[in-house]
C-alpha cells in the first residue's frame with residue numbers, strides 16, 4: 232500500500248480539497264432542474280433523508296494506544312483487487328446532463344483509482360462504447376423486463392463486450408419524483424440510441440422499460456433468467472433477510488443492498504438499517520454490495536463494518552462528474568479513499584478485513 236500517495240491527497244494545491252467543495256461546484260455548474268434531477272428522491276423524500284441520517288446515528292469506538300498509522304485500504308471483490316472497497320453505482324437515464332462523456336468518464340476515473348464501475352443499461356453510451364472507452368472489465372446493470380430470452384441476449388452481448396457480472400434490477404411501476412414534477416422536467420433518455428437501439432436489442436424491452444404496459448416479472452421469470460444467464464447475477468434492491476435467502480436459492484451470485492438512493496419509493500427503511508439483517512441471513516462468503524447514502528470515507532467504513540464487502544457510490548460521483556468531468560469523478564474517489572484510510576487507522580484496523588461491528592460504541 233502506497234501510504235505516501237494517500238497522504239498527498241491532503242494537498243492544498245488540488246483544485247478541490249474536500250467533497251463538500253466538489254458538491255458546491257456541481258451545484259454551480261448544473262441548472263436548478265438538473266440539480267433536482269440528480270438529487271431528488273420520491274414522495275416526501277423521507278427515505279432519501281433516512282439514508283444519510285441513519286449513518287449519522289452510528290458512533291465509532293476508537294481504541295486508545297492502538298491506532299494504525301498506515302492501514303491498507305485495498306480489498307479483493309469478485310476476483311478483482313480494488314484500491315479501496317468501492318464501485319461506481321449505475322446512474323443512467325440522464326448522466327449526459329452532468330458531463331457529455333457520462334459513464335465513459337466515470338469508468339476511466341474508476342480505472343485510474345483502481346476501482347470498478349457498474350454500467351447502467353440506461354446509459355447514454357452503449358455498453359460496447361463504454362467498454363472500449365475504459366478498457367477495463369466492468370459490471371453491467373440490467374433491468375429484468377420484457378421477454379426472458381431478450382434479457383439473456385443482452386447479457387450475452389455484455390459478456391462478449393468484456394463485462395464480467397450482471398447487476399439485475401427490478402422496477403414494477405413509475406416513480407413519484409415530485410421535484411421533477413414541479414420542475415416539469417422530463418428527460419429524453421438516450422436509451423434508444425445506445426443499449427436499446429433497435430438493431431441491437433428487442434424493441435419490446437425498451438417499450439416495457441419506459442411504458443410499464445404489461446405485467447412485470449415474477450420470481451419464476453427471475454429464476455429462469457438467473458439460471459440460464461451466461462454471466463453471474465447480483466440482485467440489486469435486496470432489503471430484507473427473507474428475500475436475501477430467496478435470491479441466493481434462485482442462484483444469485485451476490486446481493487446488492489440498496490433502496491436506489493431513495494429514488495424508488497418513499498418510506499422504505501434506510502439501506503444501512505437493512506444491511507445487518509441481510510448479512511446475517513446469508514453465508515459469510517456471499518458477496519454483498521451496499522449503496523444509498525454513502526457520502527464520506529467514514530460511511531464506507533461503517534457499511535463494511537456492518538457486513539458489506541464493497542459500497543457503490545451514486546450521487547457523490549455524480550457531483551464529481553458535474554463539477555469537473557472525469558477529473559472531478561477521480562478526485563471524489565481519491566478523497567473518499569483518503570478519508571476511508573484515516574478512518575481505518577483511527578479504528579485500529581490495519582486492513583479492510585479487520586473492520587467488524589466492534590468498530591461501534
Ligand SMILES: Cc1cc2nc3c(=O)[nH]c(=O)nc-3n(C[C@H](O)[C@H](O)[C@H](O)COP(=O)(O)O)c2cc1C
Pocket residue numbers: 268269270282320321322323324351352353372400467489490491492493494522523524525543544545546547549
Ligand atoms: C441520477 C441518478 C440516476 C440513477 N440511475 C440508475 C440506473 O439507471 N440504474 C440503477 O440501477 N440505479 C440508478 N440509480 C441509483 C444508483 O445506482 C444508486 O443506487 C443510488 O444513487 C445510491 O444512493 P446515493 O446516491 O445516496 O449514493 C440512479 C441514481 C441517480 C442519483
